[in-house]
Amino acid sequence: QVQLVESGGGLVQPGGSLRLSCAASGSIFRLYPMGWHRQAPGKQRELVAFITSGGSTNYADSVKGRFTISRDNAKNTVFLQMNSLKPEDTAVYYCNTAGGTGPWGQGTQVTVSS
DSSP states (O other), X not given: OOEEEEEOOEEEXXXXXXXXXXXXXXXXXXXXXXXXXXEOTTSOOEEEEEEOTTOOEEEOTTXXXXXXXXXXXXXXXXXXXXXXXXXXXXXXXXXXETTOOSOOOOOEEEXXXX
């Protein structure tokens, strides 16, 4: 059974940093590009970054240059390093395949506020 468990969120001041982690079970991690999605209150869920099994990355324009996605294939884990955080980054962050085809986990709340 596929399971995706996110962690690492929290409250941070503007300009701060957080590192999110996602532990993936099952074959989903090895078969698909993995991504981080987020959903802010009142907005649709959006893909902010994804990484292929070979390590190629892609970012939404809103986070380019501030966020870095990486993966540890040996541990079936995906990371999102978030720097220079802004209030508009406040959202629940989820990991899933880049296309959102896996099961959605609980997500992890990121709040950027002074």
